[in-house]
Every structure is written in C-alpha cells, then in structure tokens.
Amino acid sequence: MNDGNAHERAQRLMDRDRVEGIALEERRWLDAHLAACETCAAWAEAGEAALRMLRSVSVAVPPGLATSATLLVRERGAQLRKQRAQNLALAAACALSWVAGVASAPLVWRLFAWLGSALDLPGMVWQLAFVFWWFVPAAAATLVIIVARTRSRTDLNMSDSDFV
Amino acid sequence: MxxxxxxxxxxxxxxxxxxxxxxxxxxxxxxxxxxxxxxxxxxxxxxxxxxxxxxxxxxxxxxxxxxxxxxxxxxxxxxxxxxxxxxxxxxxxxxxxxxxxxxxxxxxxxxxxxxxxPRAADAASPLAEYESRELANRLGEVLARLPGVYREVLLLRFQEELTLEEIAVVIRAPLSTVKSRLYRGLSAARELMEDKRP
The missing domain is CATH 1.10.1740.10 (RNA polymerase sigma factor, region 2, helix turn helix motif)
Structure with missing residues (x-):
C-alpha cells in the first residue's frame, strides 16, 4: 500500500471508528499508522478535539426555564382535562338524546301525522317537521361543540401569550 | 414531597x-x-x-x-x-x-x-474559566458554520449520544443517510477546527 492510500485508509477508519466502530484488526493497523504518521495523527487529534469540545462545553440555561414550562404544562393539562370532561358529558347527553329519540320516534311520528291531518297539512309538511324535530338535538349538540372548541382554543392561545 | x-x-x-x-x-x-x-x-x-x-x-x-x-x-x-x-x-x-x-x-x-x-475546571482558576469560554466560542463558531443537516446529526450522535438507529428515527431518514451525514459532518467539522486552530 502506498502512502497516499494509507493516509486515506487511516482517515476513513478514524471516521468509521467514531460513527460505527471498527474491527480489532483495523484498530491495530490504525494505531500503528498513527504512531508512524504525523499528518494523520494531527488529523486524529483535530477530530478528537472537536468531539471533546462538543461533549464538554456547558451552556447557560435561562433561570426559571423548567419552572415556567412546568406551570405552562400544568395549566394546559388542567384545561385539557376540563375540556375532556365537558366532551364526555356532551357525548353522554347526545347518546341519551339519541336513545330517547329512537324510542319515542314511532309515537312522535303518529303525533305529527295526527297534527298534520288535524291542521289539514300536506303530508310533505308534517313529515319535514318530523325530520326537523329529529335533527334538532344533533344540531344543538354540534353547535355546543363548535362554540366550546372555539372558546377553548381562544383561552389556550391567550394563556400561552400571557406566559411567554 | x-x-x-x-x-x-x-x-x-x-x-x-x-x-x-x-x-x-x-x-x-x-x-x-x-x-x-x-x-x-x-x-x-x-x-x-x-x-x-x-x-x-x-x-x-x-x-x-x-x-x-x-x-x-x-x-x-x-x-x-x-x-x-x-x-x-x-x-x-x-x-x-x-x-x-x-x-x-x-x-x-x-x-x-x-x-x-459545570466542569471541575470552572471553579479552578480564572485561566481555566477563560479557556472554557474560548472553547465554547470556538465550538460555537464551528457549529454555526456547519450546514444544519450535519450539525444536527453530530449533536445527536456525539452530544446526546443516541444510536444511529435512534438518530434515524429523530430525523426520519434512512440509516444510510444518517451515516453519510455523520461522515460528511465529521469531515467538515474537522476542517473548520483546523481553520480555527489558534
């Protein structure tokens, strides 16, 4: 192996050693080469110096960083828990409303039919009125969810900007 | 508590x-x-x-x-x-x-x-403190001049000591990409360190 190839091999091995590790035989060859070659030894030292710096240098953490993050996370966590409880209550109310709606549908259908005939309304009118009655709880629940989400999003954004 | x-x-x-x-x-x-x-x-x-x-x-x-x-x-x-x-x-x-x-x-x-x-040297002497500051400044300059894709893999590998597989998860890239960025990053950092050598 000529000198140029040996230097290239040494530098490849140095990098591979740092990234993936090298075999014992390759390490022996590298150690022997570094002992004999000043240029490669200097390269090795420069690389080690860079890594030593990266590991050893300390940075200044702003005072109160963890405390403010903890407060922020706790506040947001409390808001999320409250929101979840509200969503669960709403879901339970929707489910209850749906069950009651299904159970009472035949009765209400007959009531609308009777009203339609009593008021002499066309069939389409009282049937549409029945459909509208059927969708009122779902529409109301959707409206409540949208309003609640909008309000909660506004609250969260405000609390973030207050903190930072 | x-x-x-x-x-x-x-x-x-x-x-x-x-x-x-x-x-x-x-x-x-x-x-x-x-x-x-x-x-x-x-x-x-x-x-x-x-x-x-x-x-x-x-x-x-x-x-x-x-x-x-x-x-x-x-x-x-x-x-x-x-x-x-x-x-x-x-x-x-x-x-x-x-x-x-x-x-x-x-x-x-x-x-x-x-x-x-803090490292033990921090409290040792004003000279040690000065050297530490110098070291930090040199590192800061070298890292600032490294392209971001190399800087992040070098930090994850040598500062945070993640495995290559973990780095691949963090940067959502194949293992081969992680390795090649590490090799190129090391090479670039070494050259920059040589430039910065007092």
Whole structure:
C-alpha cells in the first residue's frame, strides 16, 4: 500500500471508528499508522478535539426555564382535562338524546301525522317537521361543540401569550 | 414531597412503559419530573440547533406542550429521548419556516443565565474559566458554520449520544443517510477546527 492510500485508509477508519466502530484488526493497523504518521495523527487529534469540545462545553440555561414550562404544562393539562370532561358529558347527553329519540320516534311520528291531518297539512309538511324535530338535538349538540372548541382554543392561545 | 411523581417508584416495570402510560394519562407530576430531568439536554439541543437562546427557550416550552398533547403517541417500547428530540426537531423546523433563527453567539453568553453541569475546571482558576469560554466560542463558531443537516446529526450522535438507529428515527431518514451525514459532518467539522486552530 502506498502512502497516499494509507493516509486515506487511516482517515476513513478514524471516521468509521467514531460513527460505527471498527474491527480489532483495523484498530491495530490504525494505531500503528498513527504512531508512524504525523499528518494523520494531527488529523486524529483535530477530530478528537472537536468531539471533546462538543461533549464538554456547558451552556447557560435561562433561570426559571423548567419552572415556567412546568406551570405552562400544568395549566394546559388542567384545561385539557376540563375540556375532556365537558366532551364526555356532551357525548353522554347526545347518546341519551339519541336513545330517547329512537324510542319515542314511532309515537312522535303518529303525533305529527295526527297534527298534520288535524291542521289539514300536506303530508310533505308534517313529515319535514318530523325530520326537523329529529335533527334538532344533533344540531344543538354540534353547535355546543363548535362554540366550546372555539372558546377553548381562544383561552389556550391567550394563556400561552400571557406566559411567554 | 408528598404526591410528587417519582421515576424511581416505577422501577418494578420497564420505565419506558410506565412513561408511556403516564403520558397517555397526562400525569402532571410525571411531566414535571421529565421537564426537570431533560431541562439541560433539551435546552442545549434546541440552542445548538437554533443558535438563539430566545428561540430555544420558546421552543423548549412548546416541546413540552406538544409532549402533553401528543403523549399518547409515545409507544413505550423505544427510549424516550429520541421521541422527545424528534418533537423538538419538528418544532425547530416549523419555527425556522416562520422566522429566521440567528444570533448564535448569544447562546454562549453565560451572564444571562446560570451554568448547568459545570466542569471541575470552572471553579479552578480564572485561566481555566477563560479557556472554557474560548472553547465554547470556538465550538460555537464551528457549529454555526456547519450546514444544519450535519450539525444536527453530530449533536445527536456525539452530544446526546443516541444510536444511529435512534438518530434515524429523530430525523426520519434512512440509516444510510444518517451515516453519510455523520461522515460528511465529521469531515467538515474537522476542517473548520483546523481553520480555527489558534
């Protein structure tokens, strides 16, 4: 192996050693080469110096960083828990409303039919009125969810900007 | 302290699984313990990545809010650190799209905050302190001049000591890409160090 190839091999091995590790035989060859070659030894030292710096240098953490993050996370966590409880209550109310709606549908259908005939309304009118009655709880629940989400999003954004 | 979540209390089961369960439940004490535990490492990572102390502080808080809301996505099988750094990295990318992250040097200004994990040499002598400052400045300059794709893999590998596979998870790239970026990053850093040699 000529000198140029040996230097290239040494530098490849140095990098591979740092990234993936090298075999014992390759390490022996590298150690022997570094002992004999000043240029490669200097390269090795420069690389080690860079890594030593990266590991050893300390940075200044702003005072109160963890405390403010903890407060922020706790506040947001409390808001999320409250929101979840509200969503669960709403879901339970929707489910209850749906069950009651299904159970009472035949009765209400007959009531609308009777009203339609009593008021002499066309069939389409009282049937549409029945459909509208059927969708009122779902529409109301959707409206409540949208309003609640909008309000909660506004609250969260405000609390973030207050903190930072 | 009563009611304070202790990571040691969960020593009976794999810590990652306990972490995943606690994150799913959004346990405030667990999150507080994690914030304290990773304060230095996460802040340092963000600082080196953004080059701005102010941006790093903002992103630190955003990262923990994201951990709170996305905690259920942590699988409890792999280590927590890569998942945490992955969240932080995505926030850095989002932030860099919104604004330019500059002023790398201010990150190494110790007057603004407290020193964490001080080395023994820090208290030894004014000379040691001066050398430490010089070292930090040189490192800051070298890192600032490295392209971001190389800087991040070097930080994850040699500062955060993640495995190659974990780095691949954090940067969402194939293992071969991680390796090639590491090799190129090492080579670029070495050349820059040579330039900076006094």
């Amino acid at each position: 009563e009611g304070v979540f202790s990571l040691n209390a969960l020593a009976m089961e794999p810590e990652t699984r306990a972490l995943a369960r606690g994150l799913r439940r959004r346990e405030p004490d667990l999150l507080e313990a994690l914030i304290l535990r990773y304060e230095y490492r996460l802040y340092r990572y963000l600082l080196y990545l953004t080059g701005s102390a102010e941006a790093a502080s903002d992103l630190f808080q955003e990262t923990w809010l994201r951990v709170l809301t996305r905690g259920h996505q942590y699988d409890g099988v792999s280590r927590f650190e890569p998942w945490l750094f992955s969240i932080a990295r995505h926030l850095v990318i989002d932030a860099s799209r919104r604004r330019r992250l500059v002023s790398f040097e201010e990150a190494f200004e110790p007057a603004e905050g407290r020193e964490r994990e």
